Amino acid sequence: MPPIRRVVIAGAGQGGVHTAASLRRLGYDGDLTLVSAEPSLPYQRPPLSKTFLRDPDPAHIDFHDAAHYSTLDTRLVLGDPVTTVDRPNQTLSLRSGETVRYDHLVLATGSRPRRITDLAHLRNVFHLHDRDSSAALGEQLREGRSMLLAGGGFIGLEIASAAADLGCAVTVVEQLPSILAHAVPTQVSDFLLDRHRARGVRFRLGRSVVAFTTDGDRLASVTTDDGSEIAADVVVVGIGSVPCTELAAHAGLKVDDGVVADTRLHTSDPHISAIGDCVRFPLAGRPVRLTSVQHAMDSALHVAKQITGRDAPYRPVPWFWTDQAGVKVQMAGAPRAEHDRTEFVAGPSDAAFAVRSFLGDRFVGGVTVGMPREHLAMRRELAAS
Ligand SMILES: Cc1cc2nc3c(=O)[nH]c(=O)nc-3n(C[C@H](O)[C@H](O)[C@H](O)COP(=O)(O)OP(=O)(O)OC[C@H]3O[C@@H](n4cnc5c(N)ncnc54)[C@H](O)[C@@H]3O)c2cc1C
Structure with a gap:
């Protein structure tokens, strides 16, 4: 294969930024373009459901200042997503109309929250994922509003915890009989439930939201399957994430709940790799999709090694952390x-x-x-x- 002299990374989140840094650290000296759909400097997501709700200072979550990307000799394109990939010609188009050539393309497009579409247009309903939605939610919570959380997963429970600390009355509706049921052993789930309850969070376990009422462009209350009505100022939907695969699918790459990749994180096109939340790859013989900082960083480093000629299968030990209660x-x-x-x-x-x-x-x-x-x-x- 001819040497790789033009690398483009689509997505400037945890994985994309770490790919750029790793490439330069490993001695890659060709062209490097990092394309972000978002207009702001690249930032970390974990604080969005934790400290950023209390203190929305962007400087606390930006990975680097703008000068850093020049130091890395990386062209950072902000607010201009990749819209199409022309694989036969190894070019891609940005929304602005610009065409960019690549020898190797890294898809680092991440994931987005699963939405309850009937609720998405309501002003006080939050599907927290990016800097703006966290800043807007934090503004409400700092005023001590009542909050209803639909779904008892990691991110939702972190928000519930931060909201309770900010003095909000918090109710969690979870359809399973315990929190984090698919993720942690029962001892941990029970321990966290007790801690959250001791901090004033109320739980409606084994219950689902079946109906809601609105007041203008706001959600006023929800009804659960036992007929109870719960009113809240703010509603947070925390029911998991879906991978951002539209670009890959449009480019004709194999997609199946994630961009499908092999053990080296190559997609069905050897000139395109996928990393982070958007990729589904084989681990210990099973296809998995991991959504964690660890995997975004490890897969980024792995792909940077591949591009600079260090070939090996990707076999991470998955790990994850959460701060709550x-x-x-x-x-x-x-x-x-x-x-x-x-x-x-x-x-x-x-x-x-x-x-x-x-x-x-x-x-x-x-x-x-x-x-x-x-x-x-x-x-x-x-x-x-
Ligand atoms: C609120 C929250 C809290 C979290 N807390 C934790 C935690 O405590 N511990 C932990 O391990 N993990 C946590 N995570 C998960 C972790 O942040 C993600 O797994 C990680 O950010 C994934 O990195 P990524 O690069 O794949 O995607 P992201 O960091 O999401 O970045 C993807 C970027 O690609 C952009 N993009 C999408 N399509 C295009 C396109 N066509 N062109 C250009 N750009 C595009 C997106 O706008 C986004 O900026 C949390 C996530 C969230 C949302």
């Missing part, structure tokens, strides 16, 4: 997906413990609460197995 919870491997038994490890206080999950005798993943060293030990153990 006053504790840091860290996960490594697959603590919940499949296990035969769990082992409880007591920590130095009531608010610190770990749960290890096993498939037969094999350690497959674990969750720690307030035990960062145990988390690192789990990651090392999983990497070595």
Whole structure:
């Protein structure tokens, strides 16, 4: 294959920015273009459901200032998304009409929140994902409004936690009988539920929203399947994410709940890789889509290595963290997906413990609460197995 001299990265989030930095660190000295759909400087998303709700200072979440991208000799295109990819000619078009050539294209288009379309147009309904939606939600929460959260996943519960800390009356409606049911062992789910309740968050578990009323362009109340009506000033929908695959699908790449890639993160076109939230790739023999900072960073580094001639399969140890109800919870491997038994490890206080999950005798993943060293030990153990 001829040498790669023009790399374009579509998407300037966690994965895209890390791809650019990794390429330069690994000695890539060709053209580098980082294209962002968003008009602002690239920023981190994890604080959006945590500290940014209290303190919406952009300087706290930007990855770098504008000068940094010049130092990296990277052309940063802001507010001008990639609209089409012409694979036979290895060019892509931006919304502004500009055409850009590439030898290798990295798709780092991320994911977006799953929406309840009937509610999306209402002014007090939030599907939190970007800087603007977090800033607008934070403004409401800092005024101590009542908040209803539909869905008890990680991001939603972080928002519920921040809202309770800001003095809001918070109700969570979750259709499963426990929170984070698919993600963490029961001991962790029960522990977090107690912590949230102790901080004043109310839960309606095993209930779904079946109807709602509006007042002009605002949502006024929701009705759950047991006939209860819950009124709230602000409604947050936290029911998961969907990968941004439109660009890939339009370009004729294989897409199946994510841009389909092989163990090297090559898509069905060898000149195009996919990373981060948008890619579905084989891990331990199963196709997976991971949505975490760890995977965005690791897959970015992996693709940068591929582009600079270091070929290897991508075999990450997945890990993730969440800050909620006053504790840091860290996960490594697959603590919940499949296990035969769990082992409880007591920590130095009531608010610190770990749960290890096993498939037969094999350690497959674990969750720690307030035990960062145990988390690192789990990651090392999983990497070595
Ligand atoms: C509120 C929130 C809290 C989170 N908290 C945590 C946490 O505590 N721990 C953790 O591990 N992970 C967390 N995550 C997940 C983590 O932020 C993501 O997994 C990570 O950002 C994925 O990186 P990415 O580069 O794939 O996508 P993103 O960072 O989402 O970036 C994708 C970018 O691509 C742009 N884009 C899309 N289409 C185009 C196009 N056609 N042209 C140009 N640009 C395009 C998008 O606008 C976006 O800017 C959180 C996510 C959110 C939303």
